[in-house]
Amino acid sequence: MPRRPAGGVPSGNGGVEGLTSPWLVDFPFAHRQRVRYGETDLQGVVYYANYLLFAEVGRVAYLRALxxxxxxxxxxxxxxxxxxxxxxxxxxxxxxxxxxxxxxxxGAIRHSSWAFEYAIDRADGVHCAEASTIQVMIDRVTGRATRIPDELLKLLEDVRGSGAHPHDERVRS
Incomplete structure (x- = not known):
């Protein structure tokens, strides 16, 4: 099971001045991306459902970095x-x-589930969206909810409590 990494540089509030909402500060990890043409709709903006794909990309990158x-x-x-x-x-x-x-x-951690919270900010600092997902640990055979393994639970609690993370990843893909 992974161990809690040390060090890192907080991602801060994305350069937006005067933000006080807890949604917009204290995000310990950032993953840089670029909007692809196929992610936009007829209005020329990112299609709304793609923000959930962005959350998945961030979640996978964060878990990998941990x-x-x-x-x-x-x-x-x-x-x-x-x-x-x-x-x-x-x-x-x-x-x-x-x-x-x-x-x-x-975010919140329970016996068999935990939350990830996301802020999606343009590189120029404009806050575009906030999101959250609740992950439910399941047994692959039964498909039923089960407890989060102790090692993962400790890791989640450690990074939630300290704001620690491996680094402020700025990957361009």
Whole structure:
């Protein structure tokens, strides 16, 4: 199971001045992306459902940066997780070729589920959306909810409590 990494540079509030909402500060991890043409709609802005794909990209990058290896830490143990709930609040549009950061942090943690919270901010600092997903740990054989393994639970609690993360990743893909 992964270990809690040390060090890192907080992603902050994306350069937007005067933000006080807890949704917009204290995101320990940021993953840089660029809007692809196929992610936009007829109005020339990112199609609304794609923000959930952006959340997935951020979630996978964050787990990877924390040292979580999907096959080793879930599949090999007969576990998996599913998304039990997903929410998005739109604030400003993203358009083709805009660079943006998917910022991620751990939210509430329960026995068999945990939340990730996301801020999606254009590279120029404009806050475009906030989102959240609730991951439910499941047994791969029965498909039923099961407890989060102790090692993962400790990792999630550690990074949530300290705001620690491996680094402020700015990957361009």
């Amino acid at each position: 040292g979580v290896v999907y096959d080793r830490d879930f599949i090999a143990r007969g576990l998996d997780f599913t998304i039990g709930e997903a929410r998005v609040r739109y604030r400003a549009p993203l358009r083709f070729d805009d660079e943006y950061d998917i910022k991620v942090r751990v």
